[in-house]
Amino acid sequence: MVKQWLCLLLVAASPVWALTELKVSLDKNPLLLGETAVLELVADDQVATQPDFSVLENDFIVQGPSLGQQMQIINGKASRTTSWRLLLRAKQSGTFIIPSFEIEGVSSSSIEVEVVEGTTQPQSAEDSQLFLQSSLDSTQLYVQQLAYLEVKIFFQGDLQRGSLSEPKVEGLSIEQLGKDKEGSELVNGERYRTFTRRYRLIPERSGTFVLPGSTLSGEMLDRDSGRYDYFAQTKAVSARANDLTIEVAAKPDNFPGDWLIADLVSLNEEWSPATDQLTQGEPVTRTITITALDVAEHQLPDLILDVPDGVKLYKEQPQAKQAERNGTLVSQKVFSMAVVANKAGELILPEVKLPWWNKKTKSIQYATLPEKRVSVKVNPELAQQATTPVVVPATQVSGTAAADTDPWQWNHTSSVLSLLWLSSVALLLWFRPTKTAPPKVTIQPSGVAKANPKKLQNACHSNDAPAARQWLMQWAEQQFGRSPASLSELANWCNDQAFTEQLQLLNQQLYQKEQQNWQGKTLWSCWSKLSMEKAAAPSALPELYPNQ
Structure with a gap:
């Protein structure tokens, strides 16, 4: 019984805490534009619920909040508080309202804040921390x-x-x-x-x-x-x-080709195996690397290579990368390709030239690879295959015996066989049941997915330039048997003025990014017209492997 009374006395003597008040304060008001103020919200109890401060983000740049909880005992009387501190910086001048906040049914007051334009004095190094x-x-x-x-x-x-x-x-x-x-x-x-x-x-x-x-x-x-x-x-x-x-x-009007501005641009190449003599029909790997200073990797253009007669190129997807070296951004783009010479003799690979704008001298310069001369020797295996005679089976009559045979007998026999073959074909055609013609099968090049024109239409109508370029490259590989090095090369292959202009605008949007909004509907119309012309006349598009 005594213990029960003691428990009741302890409960009665213990303080009863409950949230009764929310106070809000701002350390500066009015506030200069660009100045930071501290907003503090204090609850007179320990609470776990945090107010919704997202409403402040409409008018202020908000950092925080930071949470603090404190308990004090003064003259035997205990008190507990929970506080939230936020840093506010106004987005523009004017008069704004910091709304009231509510926790467990208790609300704070709202604050009217005036933000005025003004130039804050620059802080001097002597008295500024x-x-x-x-x-x-x-x-x-x-x-x-x-x-x-x-x-x-x-x-x-x-x-x-x-x-x-x-x-x-x-x-x-x-x-x-x-x-x-x-x-x-x-x-x-x-x-x-x-x-x-x-x-x-x-x-x-x-x-x-x-x-x-x-x-x-x-x-x-x-x-x-x-x-x-x-x-x-x-x-x-x-x-x-x-x-x-x-x-x-803006880009200078006299600049040729795709715009490229840098501190330095260079071209170098490697051959694997390293040799100046090729063998007819055997591939060698040629790797050309663009290196540029003060250029991002996505700014490096594609290379357009002139391919002489008797040579085929099988290109891989270019690889680009960038890195920071001693405070300078260095970017590289690597073009790797298999070179196959089909003719024996001397082969001249043309000079490779890439225009770029020197940002220091403000002038056009060229990164070049000099003309390369290599000799192509005859492949004995290819020559043997070309000159190998047809082997006559032993059961055939020798040339001398055939000359002595009466030619009328051979002609009579062949005529009878031909008539019998024609008769059998006619009977098969007459008695063949009527069937719906099977759909035409288009054989795609190995490893190339069928390009769905619907994807180009969607990309053009949504003005998605990267998606349009990706589809055109896939379509070109399907159409011509290989992927072009750039949109400019694709334009040369198609030889259509309206389509070429649209490809130039697409290329400008992807690489130059001048002040204009690319509209893809015209590109879709030009491609559709070109596609219909191709269907009506197969010669509307060039043959496979152009410029080879």
Whole structure:
């Protein structure tokens, strides 16, 4: 009985916690555009439910929340709290409402925030613990010219955590290169720790672009809040890098071929086996490699090779790759092919020439492979097959005996046999039951899937340029027996002006990416017309293996 009374007394004496209040606060109001404010929501109890903060993302760039729970006992009275802290940066100027939040039926008040435009004074290196710098190796670019964007964070003290916004502008392709690098620098006599992040930037069209500076939002250790670092609290910090203005010029009108701008471009080739003498009918492997500096792998064009008479090329799918070397992006594209010479004698492989634009000298240059002369020796096995006489069976009459035989007897016998054969054929045709003609079977080249025109129609109507190119390459391989090196080579094969113009526009969309929206319906119409002409006249398309 005594124990029961003691339990009742302990229960009555224990505090009863329940959520009764939600408080919300903002450390800055009004707020400058580009400035970061701290929003804090505090509940007077420990709760497991988190409010929905996604409504803030309509008007603000939100980082967080960070959750904190605390229990205090003051003069024998205990209290518990749960808090959420978020960093907010307004997307534009104006007046916005931070709505009320609700937990377990308890709501906070709403806050009206005014965001005004203004230029925040640049933080000086002497009295700033944190600042950012953006730089570009060149702000005067051509379309498709690769440039290097660098964002560097300078800070003193202990940066506990941080989030750096990614640069993003429509019409500029920006992609991070490698990992962040940590270091230190002296700025006006002060030592700063640094984090550097590099990007490759490629303008997709000509014009003027303003690249907003990246923003860092994070927390730093506040040494003034505690005597020892263990007890010190963190404080919210933010900084914004400088904006960059970029002028992008269009491709020069006098540039021939597919547009390629780089710091350096080279061509080299390898033969396996390495020899200057080929054997008729035996394949050798020729590998040509394009190497370019300050070019992304997808920017490297295809090679168009002139093929002399008496030679066949069997090409493999080109392989492209890229890597960063000492701060420079190096890209390569490898073309491997089997070369088969069908004629003996001297063979001249024409010069290979690739035009490119030197971004330093602002002039056209050419990467070349010189003309190559090789000798093709006669293959004894092929020659023996061509000159091997027909072996006469032993049961046949010798040439002398045949000359002595009466020719009338042979003609009479052959005439009788021919009449009997014709009679049997006529009887078979007369008594053959009538059947529906079997469908025409089209024999596809080995290893080539049938190209369904419906896929091209869907790609053209949805303006999907990569899918349209992939289908055309498959169709060309099915039609001509081999895949063309590029859309330009396919245009030469088809020899149709309207179709050629559409292929050039498709090629421009894939590689040059100038300021225009590719519309594929015209390409579909031209291909359909070309296909119908081919069905009506088989000579509408060239023979297999053109230029060979």
